[in-house]
Amino acid sequence: MSLSSAVKAKKSTLISLMRLSSANSSSSSTVSLKPSGRLQQTLAGSVEVNGKALHSGKVSTVKLLPAIAGAGRYLEFRSRSIPASIEFAQESPLCTTLLKDGLRIRTVEHLLSALEAKGVDNCRIQIESESESPDDREVEVPICDGSAKEWVEAIEEAGINVAQNHDGETVEKMVAHVNKPVYVRKNDSFVAVFPDLETRITCGIDFPQVPAIGCQWFSWKPEHHSSYAKDIAPSRTFCVYEEVEKMREAGLIKGGSLDNAIVCSAEHGWMNPPLRFDNEACRHKILDLIGDLSLVARGGNGGFPVAHIVAFKASATFISPSSFLDIKRVNSFLIKWVCLCLYQMQAGHALHTELARHLTID
Numbered sequence: 001m002s003l004s005s006a007v008k009a010k011k012s013t014l015i016s017l018m019r020l021s022s023a024n025s026s027s028s029s030t031v032s033l034k035p036s037g038r039l040q041q042t043l044a045g046s047v048e049v050n051g052k053a054l055h056s057g058k059v060s061t062v063k064l065l066p067a068i069a070g071a072g073r074y075l076e077f078r079s080r081s082i083p084a085s086i087e088f089a090q091e092s093p094l095c096t097t098l099l100k101d102g103l104r105i106r107t108v109e110h111l112l113s114a115l116e117a118k119g120v121d122n123c124r125i126q127i128e129s130e131s132e133s134p135d136d137r138e139v140e141v142p143i144c145d146g147s148a149k150e151w152v153e154a155i156e157e158a159g160i161n162v163a164q165n166h167d168g169e170t171v172e173k174m175v176a177h178v179n180k181p182v183y184v185r186k187n188d189s190f191v192a193v194f195p196d197l198e199t200r201i202t203c204g205i206d207f208p209q210v211p212a213i214g215c216q217w218f219s220w221k222p223e224h225h226s227s228y229a230k231d232i233a234p235s236r237t238f239c240v241y242e243e244v245e246k247m248r249e250a251g252l253i254k255g256g257s258l259d260n261a262i263v264c265s266a267e268h269g270w271m272n273p274p275l276r277f278d279n280e281a282c283r284h285k286i287l288d289l290i291g292d293l294s295l296v297a298r299g300g301n302g303g304f305p306v307a308h309i310v311a312f313k314a315s316a317t318f319i320s321p322s323s324f325l326d327i328k329r330v331n332s333f334l335i336k337w338v339c340l341c342l343y344q345m346q347a348g349h350a351l352h353t354e355l356a357r358h359l360t361i362d
Helices: 003-024 109-117 149-158 227-231 241-249 280-296 321-327 332-346 353-358
Strands: 031-039 041-043 047-052 059-066 073-077 080-083 097-100 103-106 123-129 138-140 160-162 172-178 182-186 189-194 200-207 214-220 238-240 262-265 308-313
Touching (some): 047 149, 080 097, 149 227, 214 280, 238 280
Parallel strands (some): 238 262
Antiparallel strands (some): 047 059, 073 080, 182 189, 189 308, 200 214
């Protein structure tokens, strides 16, 4: 069987399974929050990272500090606190943005991905821009080299400790377990979540107009402490060369360069090799998914569920919010989470907060 035939067969089987599971699923007990057997963690010390932002091109500084158990992950900008939570996720092109009280923090996904994957459940994140003016209401997390590698190194430099609450007590970390399959799809793009005894992500992308990227699949699970740092964190942001000018005209990627992204031309292939992995583009989608999934975390508990997540992006067609209005019957917690994944896969990082406003976490 050829590779393309195998991929088509895999897609067909997955879609058939999703149709069956959707018909048999109900709105009750879709997700359970269960003890993980692990204690909530935080950083052992503080660490600072500075660099240029991808979209604004401005230089910003991020300082990661310890936080008490139960505090979760939250960002501080202009003496205001913004929880790293889906409630504050705003729809924005090509990045994940948090918005509260008129203050925006953009491109948080790589940092949050590293914190979630490394088990930093509680973290105080201070951020400021070097070119900040009194009227500045927006700041952007540095892009570093386009991956999460530098964030992982910063976390390892600071170290990780068991977190304690105000009373000096430790708190057990809770994690979500998916009990019944659920999915959302549009044309040939979908995100499906299946019950499993372990956490796993299987991701596929298809860029037929860019042969050097083409169709890729990669499946990953956190098998050991260094899995993320070794297999996912080094993968860099990628873009198609022929789309770069359009992004610049839209006021995006002002800080983009061959030093913080891998660029692929439809005609000439990769413009700044070597790649760190043959399927680096696909691995980076998993990196982004982990960062976006982290926004579901509450009170120092896990944002990443015990489940098998299967995601596939077959086109760049943007999904209309109305596409999701017929699936309100599914558990609202999972709706937010799955739609978050699908928007990340389909439209860069466009997060549809309007749907989240109508749905509440059970």
